[in-house]
Amino acid sequence: MVTKLGMIGLSPGNGHPFSFSAIVNGYNKEKMEQSGWDVIYHYLNAQDVADFGILDAKVTHCWTQNEELTKRLADACKIDHAVKKFEDMISEVDGVIIARDDYASHYPIAKLFLEKGITVFIDKPLTLNLEELLYFIPFLKSGKLMSTSSFRFSNEVLMAKKNIHFEQLNFFRGTIVNDWEKYGVHLIEGFSTLTSFEPTLVNYQPGLFDSYLIYLKNQDVVQINCLGDTKPLFLMEIFNKNQYTRFEVKGNFSMFKRMLWHFVHSIKTKTPVIEDRVTIDIMKVLIAGNISKSEKRQVTLDEIGL
Structure with missing residues (x-):
């Protein structure tokens, strides 16, 4: 039985609806080349035809904020239904992917689907609003909601987890393009799989670029450096004795x-992919980092509550 998925939204500079839909459905080479997403076209084109498809899933419906873009997405990624309102998907799909990285849009869209019992994937970060995070918690616990950066599933992070000898005390340093709110979550997610991730404190460090220190209960330290507007960089470093x-x-x-495989599997099994506490703590770290920067002080996660 086909697992029907809806693809929702598009953010400036973020082509995830095209990437995700093509990985599930395959793609029309000519239409993808004309889509305006050259980087996506080239890395899709580098794959073997056997690499496409996930379990029995199909993206059957799509919507973006622009009707012309929605049609372009549908044509490039073999999506049957380009809808004019995302609400039109509610009775038609088993799960939806909110592929927008502007977190303020997540709650009002996701709420409509979650309250109809439809499983939802939300692009990173889930939310930096405490009231919204509180609303999402029961759905994270039940497996009806998944939100993560794909970095926890990357070849590089999985290889590090397998091959690196982690010691009692470790220092992790990540350096990224863009800012804390938009891309900090990528490296936090990745590092969270390499240590016992129980954050206690976040401290913003001003300088030529934004830097944040995250202190963990096991005394490991994670440093995230945000370089701003520069060439793409997602560097991870691990130090120990x-x-x-x-x-x-x-x-x-x-x-x-x-x-995406884990998301589709979670729809079928009705089980969470990531422990809810980890997703909640990562959002609390992002919130604490914002407070630390704005108030120029260190911020404990206990202050955030929940």
């Missing part, structure tokens, strides 16, 4: 596909 390891996360196709 006996090892130094660094790598860049680059394999978009494979990490997107694993993430």
Whole structure:
């Protein structure tokens, strides 16, 4: 039985609706080349035809904020129904993917589907609003909601988890393009899989670029450096007494596909992919980082509540 998915939204500079839909459905090479997403076209074109498809899922419906873009998405990614209102999907799909990274849009869209019992995937970050986070918690616990960065599923992070000798005390450093709210979550998600991720404190460090120190209960420290508007960079480094390891996360196709596989599997099994506490703590870290920067002080996660 086909698992029907709806693809919702598009954010400036973020082509995830095209990437995600193509990975599930395959794609029309000519239409994708004309879509305006050259990077996506080239990495899709580098894959073997056997790499496409996830379980029995199909993206059957799509909507973006622009009717012309919606049609372009549908044509490029073999989506049967380009709808004029995302509400039109409610009785037609088993799950929806909110592929927008502007977190303020997530709650009002997701709420409509969650309250109809439809499983929802929300692009990172889930929300930086405490009231919205509180609303989402029961759905995270039940497996009706999944929200994550694909970095936790990347080849590079999975290889590090397998091969690196982690010690009692570790220092993790990540360096990213863009800012804390938009891309900080990528490296926090990745590092959260490499240690016992129980954050206690966040401290913003001003300088030539924004830097944030995240202190963990096990005394590990995670540093996230946000370089702003520069060339794409997703660098992860791991330091301990006996090892130094660094790598860049680059394999978009494979990490997107694993993430989507887990989402489809969660629809079928009605079980959460990621422990709800981890997703909640990552959002609390992002919120604490914003407070630390604006108030120029260190912020404990206990202050955030929940």
